[in-house]
Amino acid sequence: MQTSFTLAQLADPDVAESEKILRACVHCGFCTATCPTYVLDGNELDSPRGRIYLIKDMLENDRPATAEVTLHIDRCLSCLACMTTCPSGVHYMHLVDHARAHIEKTYRRPAHERLLRTALAKLLPYPQRFRLVLAAALAGKPFARLAGAVGLKRLAAMLQLAPGHLPHRAIAPQTFQPAGAKKGRVALLAGCVNDLLAPQINAAAIRVLTRLGIEVVVAEGSGCCGSLVHHMGREGEALSQARANIDAWTALGPLDAVVVTTSGCGTTVKDYGFMFRTDSIYAERAAKVAGLARDITEYLATLPLRSAPATPGLVVAYHAACSLQHGQRVRRQPRELLGKLGFTVKDVRDGHLCCGSAGTYNILQPNIARRLRERKVRTIEELRPDVIAAGNIGCMTQIAAGTKLPAVHTIELIDWATGGPCPPSLRERWSQTAVRSNAAAS
Ligand code: SF4
Numbered sequence: 176m177q178t179s180f181t182l183a184q185l186a187d188p189d190v191a192e193s194e195k196i197l198r199a200c201v202h203c204g205f206c207t208a209t210c211p212t213y214v215l216d217g218n219e220l221d222s223p224r225g226r227i228y229l230i231k232d233m234l235e236n237d238r239p240a241t242a243e244v245t246l247h248i249d250r251c252l253s254c255l256a257c258m259t260t261c262p263s264g265v266h267y268m269h270l271v272d273h274a275r276a277h278i279e280k281t282y283r284r285p286a287h288e289r290l291l292r293t294a295l296a297k298l299l300p301y302p303q304r305f306r307l308v309l310a311a312a313l314a315g316k317p318f319a320r321l322a323g324a325v326g327l328k329r330l331a332a333m334l335q336l337a338p339g340h341l342p343h344r345a346i347a348p349q350t351f352q353p354a355g356a357k358k359g360r361v362a363l364l365a366g367c368v369n370d371l372l373a374p375q376i377n378a379a380a381i382r383v384l385t386r387l388g389i390e391v392v393v394a395e396g397s398g399c400c401g402s403l404v405h406h407m408g409r410e411g412e413a414l415s416q417a418r419a420n421i422d423a424w425t426a427l428g429p430l431d432a433v434v435v436t437t438s439g440c441g442t443t444v445k446d447y448g449f450m451f452r453t454d455s456i457y458a459e460r461a462a463k464v465a466g467l468a469r470d471i472t473e474y475l476a477t478l479p480l481r482s483a484p485a486t487p488g489l490v491v492a493y494h495a496a497c498s499l500q501h502g503q504r505v506r507r508q509p510r511e512l513l514g515k516l517g518f519t520v521k522d523v524r525d526g527h528l529c530c531g532s533a534g535t536y537n538i539l540q541p542n543i544a545r546r547l548r549e550r551k552v553r554t555i556e557e558l559r560p561d562v563i564a565a566g567n568i569g570c571m572t573q574i575a576a577g578t579k580l581p582a583v584h585t586i587e588l589i590d591w592a593t594g595g596p597c598p599p600s601l602r603e604r605w606s607q608t609a610v611r612s613n614a615a616a617s
């Protein structure tokens with residue numbers, strides 16, 4: 176695609192990067208077929224190619240974002256399916272991140288929108304504050320339907336997604352010693368939302384890693400990876416959250432990996448090198464941390480995992496989180512690990528399409544998110560699985576809100592099959608399955 180940025184514009188490294196991305200696009204439109212928002216409504220402006228044109232026009236003319244551009248960029252899930260499909264290697268992620276930051280700087284959203292976004296940015300990344308929100312949401316949960324009926328769709332979405340139990344506590348900074356001889360040392364990103372909603376995920380990761388002889392450190396000072404605010408265009412906050420992690424992990428000394436159990440966070444940590452590329456103080460350390468980042472399944476695939484004598488052998492519908500399959504290109508490892516441990520893994524039809532979770536998307540765009548969830552749940556349920564596995568708490572929460580099937584993290588199944596406990600959400604169902612198969616065997 177031809178561009179016409181001036182030399183003065185190109186002196187800005189963000190504009191120069193975006194120009195490079197725009198020039199790579201040959202507007203072939205292959206990406207439209209795999210874009211969830213285009214698939215839903217067929218609007219070119221809600222396709223990657225349409226958004227690329229809108230962004231080009233806005234940046235090239237150095238214009239403040241308009242309501243129209245903001246609408247279509249806001250509807251983008253940042254699922255990155257378009258990057259998987261694009262034959263020209265267009266780095267849509269960096270382009271849309273730049274556009275979001277530009278919108279945040281130049282567009283004044285309506286007051287209620289500003290309030291909601293500020294609340295999300297100031298509450299979600301901070302476990303202590305978010306705990307209070309979850310406790311309040313638990314009290315309001317019975318009124319989710321009512322909120323939806325009177326038009327408070329975002330409140331309804333938030334209440335529906337809130338867990339039906341009191342929030343847990345975030346994991347404290349500490350070191351988990353390996354069982355037996357030490358064979359490696361990793362930092363674990365505890366994350367901000369993960370532990371409050373589902374502490375069993377990191378607990379399972381720690382059990383599996385330490386069983387394999389890996390020392391696991393939850394570093395003092397590490398916290399939210401920055402992706403929640405990054406996707407809202409709040410660059411300054413995202414960079415400062417990322418800096419805290421870089422400092423915390425660098426202070427630990429030699430590490431084999433920074434292990435992440437939430438794939439949305441993993442995609443962002445792997446991008447720290449790019450985010451700090453022009454920062455003379457952090458660039459080198461950020462690139463090093465980014466190079467160490469591994470999804471838990473990616474890291475485990477390099478270790479000798481062995482299944483416990485009695486493997487559960489359930490049918491698993493594997494939901495490939497967009498951030499894992501498109502953002503990090505980790506596709507093979509979760510399936511292979513589960514298969515190797517005795518599970519029957521089934522791929523979900525149209526698995527490239529997002530479930531509608533996408534960070535805060537299911538709160539900010541509840542209608543599109545609900546339609547994507549309904550579609551995803553239909554394609555999962557047709558597999559008649561015993562359980563849904565995913566590598567991202569956001570997907571688990573989003574999908575679980577639309578089905579009675581249990582949704583667990585992939586690492587929970589890996590832990591269970593290698594000697595750990597049955598995942599909490601499977602306990603009742605597993606005992607029924609076990610009773611059925613015992614009856615069939617006798
Ligand atoms: S597939 Fe790639 S090159 Fe083709 S329109 Fe989409 S982003 Fe551009």
Ligand code: SF4
Pocket residue numbers: 209210211212213221222223226250251252253254255256257258267
């Ligand atoms: S990131 Fe996802 S929603 Fe956004 S343009 Fe690409 S495919 Fe469409």
